[in-house]
Amino acid sequence: MRKCKFEDMIDGYLLNKLSERDKELFEEHYFNCPACFEELQARSLIINTIKNHPEVLASEEVRAKVPLAARLKRELAAVFNVRQLATAGIISLIFLAVIIAVVPKRQALLPGFTLTDTETVRGSSITLISPVIDMNQVPSFFEWKKLGENVEYQISIFNHELLWKTTTKENRVVLPDEVKAKMVPGERYSWQVKAFGPDGSLIAVSSRVQFLVSPK
Amino acid sequence: MRDKPPDKLRVEEDIKELMVRYRPIITFRVRKAIGAQNTDCDDLVSEILSQVMENISSGKFRGESSLGTFVYTITSRRIIDYIREKTRVMKFAPEPEPFPDPQETLEQKEMSEKVQAALGKLKPKYRNALYLYYYQELSREEVAARLRISPRKVSELVNYALKLLRKEIKT
Numbered sequence: 473m474r475k476c477k478f479e480d481m482i483d484g485y486l487l488n489k490l491s492e493r494d495k496e497l498f499e500e501h502y503f504n505c506p507a508c509f510e511e512l513q514a515r516s517l518i519i520n521t522i523k524n525h526p527e528v529l530a531s532e533e534v535r536a537k538v539p540l541a542a543r544l545k546r547e548l549a550a551v552f553n554v555r556q557l558a559t560a561g562i563i564s565l566i567f568l569a570v571i572i573a574v575v576p577k578r579q580a581l582l583p584g585f586t587l588t589d590t591e592t593v594r595g596s597s598i599t600l601i602s603p604v605i606d607m608n609q610v611p612s613f614f615e616w617k618k619l620g621e622n623v624e625y626q627i628s629i630f631n632h633e634l635l636w637k638t639t640t641k642e643n644r645v646v647l648p649d650e651v652k653a654k655m656v657p658g659e660r661y662s663w664q665v666k667a668f669g670p671d672g673s674l675i676a677v678s679s680r681v682q683f684l685v686s687p688k
Numbered sequence: 689m690r691d692k693p694p695d696k697l698r699v700e701e702d703i704k705e706l707m708v709r710y711r712p713i714i715t716f717r718v719r720k721a722i723g724a725q726n727t728d729c730d731d732l733v734s735e736i737l738s739q740v741m742e743n744i745s746s747g748k749f750r751g752e753s754s755l756g757t758f759v760y761t762i763t764s765r766r767i768i769d770y771i772r773e774k775t776r777v778m779k780f781a782p783e784p785e786p787f788p789d790p791q792e793t794l795e796q797k798e799m800s801e802k803v804q805a806a807l808g809k810l811k812p813k814y815r816n817a818l819y820l821y822y823y824q825e826l827s828r829e830e831v832a833a834r835l836r837i838s839p840r841k842v843s844e845l846v847n848y849a850l851k852l853l854r855k856e857i858k859t
Contacts, residue, residue, distance in 0.1 A: 483822075487822075487825055489825075496764075499717065499760060499764070500756075500757060500760045502713065503710070503713055503717075503756040503757065503759055503760035503763075504754050504756035504757060504760075506709070509712075509713055509716075512716070513712075513716065514854055514857065515850070516716075517796070517799055517800065517803060517857070518803055518822075518850065518853055519822050520796075520800065521800045521803040521804055521807070522807070522818060522819070522822045522823050523822070523823060524800070525800075525804050525807075526819060526823045528804050528807045528808050528815075529807055529815045529816075529818055529819040529823065
């Protein structure tokens with residue numbers, strides 16, 4: 473006997489897996505198709521028995537292999553209805569959206585800047601005061617804005633490489649004569665200040681400012 | 689155009705067909721929709737049968753559609769009305785059963801015992817396929833992955849197992 477094309481819908485109908493449209497189509501069909509209704513009744517009896525007496529079917533091996541997701545789905549379906557699950561889902565999404573909206577903003581408050589190709593520090597910056605423009609002569613001092621008490625500053629002056637480096641608790645340093653002697657008119661120099669806390673940790677870094685000592 | 693008076697012989701035939709053929713179908717549909725344990729099931733089936741009979745007797749069913757489609761339409765409308773009434777009274781409509789109802793009548797219980805015996809006689813490969821497919825409600829692909837066979841083989845196992853079960857139930 474040829475199989476009715478609607479017969480494939482029987483399992484879906486009994487397990488509530490059909491769309492509303494397919495469900496209506498199949499319902500109208502089995503009111504008109506004795507073969508499908510007979511099969512539907514038989515299948516309903518079999519599925520009902522399997523649902524109520526699963527112990528007659530599965531080996532321990534197969535039972536043990538039930539995945540966590542499938543078990544969870546069944547357990548949840550037994551406790552909550554669709555409406556309750558949907559409400560829980562919406563609340564979770566709102567909660568997640570709030571977290572996503574808030575967390576990046578907190579991180580964005582901290583400025584980030586690069587010291588070298590491999591070193592990045594997050595913290596406040598130091599404003600350099602002088603020299604920040606081209607000079608007519610070799611500067612006799614270097615000055616920057618003070619950050620607070622108990623801060624130690626490390627100033628570095630560069631030519632093509634590090635020319636001089638020193639530390640001070642002041643926000644100003646006078647250039648020693650021997651360093652001054654190394655700086656010649658017509659050359660470009662740059663300088664940078666790093667600030668360290670009482671425990672020696674780096675707390676702030678200035679940008680690296682360039683200046684030219686104009687030729688005479 | 690005036691309705692023709694209903695053919696008495698045909699009306700009698702339709703009503704006979706309604707009671708013999710459609711009563712079990714209407715009952716099945718009603719139980720599936722409102723839950724077999726619902727005490728209103730029998731009343732609802734009786735109301736639907738009366739309504740269909742009245743329509744046939746008064747000549748409202750003129751054979752433009754099949755009798756099956758006519759009965760289906762009246763059954764569906766009455767179920768929708770019932771759920772609406774209950775929604776107003778109970779605030780929540782009765783949820784359709786997730787699968788055929790666990791409450792078994794005496795006749796169903798006997799049949800169920802027959803099915804259980806038949807299930808017990810199946811080879812483990814059929815039992816495992818039926819357990820995963822119907823009890824766990826996994827798709828054929830998921831069952832195939834679990835049993836390390838092809839989805840086609842899963843269909844073969846399930847269909848053959850159903851064939852064996854139907855044979856056992858009929859005896």
